[in-house]
Amino acid sequence: MTKELRRLSFVVLAMFLSLFVATSWIQVVDADNLAQNPANTRTRLDSYQIQRGSILVDDSAIVTSVPAGDRYQYQRVYTDAEMWAPVTGYFNPALQSSTGIESALNAELSGTGSNAFFAEIERILTGQPQQGLSVELTLSAKAQRAAWDALQGLQGAVVAIEPSTGRILAMASTPGFDTNTLAAHNSAAVDAEHDRLVADPTKPLYNRAIAGNLNPPGSTFKLVVATAALESGDWTLESTLPNPATYTPPTGRPISNAWNGTCGEGETTTIAEALRRSCNIPMAELAVELGDKAIRETAEKYGFNSEFEIPLKVTPSSYPSGLDGPQTALTGFGQGRVTATPLQMAMVAAGIANDGAVMKPRMVDSVIADDLTVHQQFTDEAFDQVLTAAQAQALGSVMVQGVSSGAATGARIDGVDVAGKTGTAQNGDNPYSLWFTGFAPAENPQVAVAVVVEDGGGRGQSGSGNGIAAPIAKKVIEAVLGR
Template identity: 30%
Template sequence: MLDDVRKNVRRAALALVACFGLIAIALGYWQVWRAADLGQDPANPRIADERLLLPRGRILDRTGQVLAESQTTQAGLQRHYADPSLVHTIGFHSDRFGDTDLEAVYAAELSGERSLSPLDRLERQLFHHQPQPDDLVLTIDKRIHDAAIEALGKSSGAIVVVDPRSGAVLAMASRPFFDPNAADSQMPALQGDPSQPLFNRAIQALYVPGSTFKTVTATAALDRNLVDLNQPIMCTTAVKVGSYSVDCKNSQHIPRLTYQQAYAWSSNRVFGLTGLLLGFPNLAPINRWLDDNPPGPYPWTENDGSIQASADVLDEYARRFGFGRAVPFDVPVAVSHIKNPDTPWTPQLLVQTAFGQGELQVTPLQMALVAATVANGGRVPTPYVAADLRRDGSAQQLHEPGQFFSIASSSEVASTMVSFMVEGVDNGYAAKAAISGIKVGGKTGTAEVGDGTSHSWFIGFAPADAPRVAIAVIMEHQGSGSDFATPAAQQVMRLALSVYK
């Protein structure tokens, strides 16, 4: 009996020791091993309380204009944003909802926490030392941003302006937007707003690009030496591709035209057939096959014919421009793609994709990079919006300007595409992008969206001989790219060229 009692006591003692051991290990893990993480976790109530009392670094545009700063109020320090329309560029800092976009990515630097070790943090708490936050300087030019917001007017959409030489993003405007100064009180209403003001259309929205995508198709054809630029093409009739009919309506006023003119006047038949012929190098030059009277049956209509090789080429060149992969950027960007991954290629889908419809989905940033790539000699610039961190007169550069993450074509092909885009402005649908005394390159797009309306697109750059700015404009449900997005782009480019050298 006594032995049983002793055994039970020993068991209980061992269980207690084991429990205390587990508690000690857990405490050691959280208080020593994970102390640094806990000390910076915004969900930590102590950190959340501390955030109310701590200053936060400013966010400045490239000229030094203050875009965001901490201000002392009766309720303590509060984040103040000078212009609500920049919310989709900067993000916002909220004690209730946390941080978003650049405010989140650079939260540690803006709060002065990045360089603090647990010992430094303890010393600061014991001796009441204030943190030393960094200021964040952006590549954004507030003047160009203001011009973009004004050019959008009341239209939902986005405008992205990039320096094609460096990759610096000069404007990233998205409309509608909301006031981050009132986000805490308005968030429930904002979340239920059908216009989606919380949605950053510049980098997260996916749109059908319309004829602006012909820039990718043309680049692929030229880079593979498939086209004779001097051989004219007759384009007056529609061609049946499976159950789909692709026509020459856009260019019907010029029935006999060069490949460059077909681009400037946005011929769907010429570029739809180009897409189908990309995988048949033995047929080069393909001009005869783009004509009203091809030399024979189209190769994909033969018994053993297939468009897979052509689809693979178009997919490859789209990927070179940045489609189908994450674009390197300070904040996450939705991935643009040329079709849904589960959809098999068919001649009907490929012909529509090649002229800018089908299942194509693109971000405005991606299309700005397409224009910037042509302007940058075929190299796809690595975009960035955070320039440097500054504190006490010293600066830390965050990105190396002039980097590129892909090569879409040879420099010779890019130069030819520059001439195509200049032709589009000088003698094509992009005429409303013209700026007096400056050569401008551009391509319009009118993207059908299935509800009877069209999105209005423009991509381009200026000056064409030494581009300093590249631009993409999307105006939702506005109609013709020539009539809406193009004059909006002209307005922004004209201002940008006057202030950005």
């Protein structure tokens, strides 16, 4: 073979290999992305022939597809639509739009993903109609109902998590909206309803549990500051701090406790007492001593500044960098520039409940076929270790005292030791954001809950986390524990 032929052979071989790699990438590696691309008209039209899979909670369908007398062939139907809206979202083939689980797991539900390949082969061979795969969620119908009912008449959200696994048991957001109206195939009617919801000042389309306009977490963030102190090795819960009636950080404005007095009697107070009573001044002093870097690093171990897909995309909670002394002092009691979702504050409580181990949150257990064959099983995954087991148990004990005899008594449950922390966060001149986060039973945690109620719970500046948010959490905990 001449030198020129050898060169040509190498060129042809290289071209063949390049074509093989590109084809393999398109058909295997990137197949799902291409199939779900909105510009892929063929996949979209093919999906109309497939009955979309169900979304299940406690083995019962909360979303199904029924025959429709139009070109889209099937209509999505949502049970208890407003209650489940922040979870399921909606699917509308007429507008090529979807949200929530309907969007995040569209490939599975529509039967157009790579894991539906064998189902498509079976459909061709048998001539039977193909069905999309169904999705089994981690949520509890009882917990979701308790959260939804307790939030009625309020703007707010609840998230409940199983501490040892990260499985989300409830995700409620109010006010809600009827997903059936946005799934209808009448484009004009759907557009009009969507515009109405967008214009609604209460923002019903927001999923306040994981997104929307994030709120300062108020005194619930004191748990993170206390964790940073314990993690440093220089502080314990019995370490003392000065106990003045007002405190002015360097170059900052005066800070006071909510009742404009000292944190108990005496010239000093402990971190434990500051948490139990929910005192601002000692926690601001502690935050300045620790510095913003140490607090931020601890907050990030709990999940702050991280993007989560559960599989819904979660707006990151924020503890910013580069805070000065006065700004750091404000974060000591969850004010200033720190913001959080209820999901994030539930992760804080869950991490303490789980001996300091923070789990990644998730809301899907499995993807299953119509014959109950499991196509995909989701597993628990650790996120970070934020405290030792001994430190977490000590902090949990202080939280129990906060519920039994401190600032969080609104979460008391007869016969159950509840660990909790309230928060009443200022929003400038606007009504307060009211918070609670905690877990139960304290000795064997089964559920961690976070609640936020916006707009002061309708009480302007007089609402409190203990008076409004804590009783909501109590009802969710009781539902999970079957009380």
